[in-house]
Amino acid sequence: MSALSEFSLIQQYFQQLTASRDDVLLGIGDDCALLQCPPDHVIAVSIDTLVENIHFFADVDPEHLGYKCLAVGLSDLAAMGAQAAWFTLALTLPELNEDWLKRFSQGLAKLAKKYSVQLVGGDTTRGPLTISIQVHGFVEPTKALRRNTAKVGDMLYVTGTLGDAGAALQLQLQEWDDEALNTDDKLYLRQRLEQPTPRLEIGQNLAGLASSAIDISDGLLADLGHILDKSRVGARLDLTKLPLSSTMSKVDRTMAERFALQSGDDYELCFTVPAEYSLHIEQRLEGLCTHIGTITDDDGIYFIDDDNALIALKGTGYDHFPV
């Protein structure tokens, strides 16, 4: 009743692939890693699990899977305005497949190197394919971006474009298609689903300026809903301003809006900014974010449509607009 002992080899394997940081006093290979937090900062941590057939398809490219597992965690650090530093990996594998491991670790390493995050610990066990990654970063405590601090009158923004990942998922499930999409479009969407970009630089640029932030993992309405619930405010969203990729701009507008509002996995940031900082933020993040609405004292979310009419949304998220 012990794990496959050969699995300890994996740690050695992964260890070489990530950044090497001065603030890691002791990395992989002891009972604990020892990590140094810079003065006047606090540690930000988040753990996420991805399970085969729940969060990813069994036939996903292992390199993309490795990339995505880490991206999901880094996106949480981005949403706090934190700098990424270290991660741990708990990997449960049905078998020791060296080709799979090599490609999975390459995907992880690609992202780890890009953001200078170091793998500092892990556990490898035998069992159904399950991947838990905990990310660690640091942030000045007064500058951390929380969910419960949006204020009435704040401007509402999102980074990047919305709905790409959700559309890719529905395409892959063969539950939706649009004749306007060519092969390159579908490749682009799939890349957005499998290799999301954690918005770390943007998060750090927002730290101390934005009044709240969250990353969009469950869909704009659901995640904005978390900000609104925790901050006890409402919002008005201008549907005409939802940022769509050139690919999603080709498809039926109603469907594109639904994906943008409800589908998860985009890993963009949704954030609010006090009106007096909005110009500064828009200049600092030119082209990287879009103003999509305003925080109000409404009860929940209202949409503003093409005709400038207000439409109430009952509740937030998935249940109300099934794709």
Add this chain to the structure above:
Amino acid sequence: MSALSEFSLIQQYFQQLTASRDDVLLGIGDDCALLQCPPDHVIAVSIDTLVENIHFFADVDPEHLGYKCLAVGLSDLAAMGAQAAWFTLALTLPELNEDWLKRFSQGLAKLAKKYSVQLVGGDTTRGPLTISIQVHGFVEPTKALRRNTAKVGDMLYVTGTLGDAGAALQLQLQEWDDEALNTDDKLYLRQRLEQPTPRLEIGQNLAGLASSAIDISDGLLADLGHILDKSRVGARLDLTKLPLSSTMSKVDRTMAERFALQSGDDYELCFTVPAEYSLHIEQRLEGLCTHIGTITDDDGIYFIDDDNALIALKGTGYDHFPV
């Protein structure tokens, strides 16, 4: 392809059950937790995964399982001489079984309260039963107990008694029994397997004094082997000094020694102490640890038997003494 949304309820459920600490600036409920490390300390982290049918039996008492999952992590902090502070929980569950969850969380909470550790984050997903826990503690960097710092001439110690958990496992697998054991003995052994005691206070007492330490999860020979390999030293073990519980003292001596040497899951500490500190340590930890040998410049481990003869052990651990 999203997790059961109701699973977010679980976080709320667990959240109430653990300690509430002043150094948690932000706990469960945002993208990250924010944690404050005391000045002049570093963060010690370790992640462990337990998988059904690999690390525990499907019919284990969920309360014992919850306890053990956290105990395994805290034992790693103990082995570094660190103070325990926070943990995160990544819980993958096949179904939402409220009775199971209630009991599992009670087991976790029992230990969390005892050592004032707070649950600061988690992820709950649907899938085959898999539990990853990351523990976080802190320690003064110069006092942390490592594996690679044992020196020739150091005295070798273990805490508690050895072999109880391994005997319990073999009993449960019906691969071993001894007629000297009564029902109470078997209950005691099972309790040692399912509810090990993380040696946190002992670890903190050793910090800055012991020259190396490790927790015994894979068996004394295997884990001592890690200290020897990393420190590039050898050891002589006095077999007559192996600490056995009164229960294991009843059984066939050869089998008891084999369990004490090779079986894992005891979660006692194995540590080395410079000779000049040994009296001080023995007084400080009176009755809590046993001197079992010496660090040498031998190649690997030698045993000293009843007749004071030296017996070479080839390699370390499981493979060589199949129980």
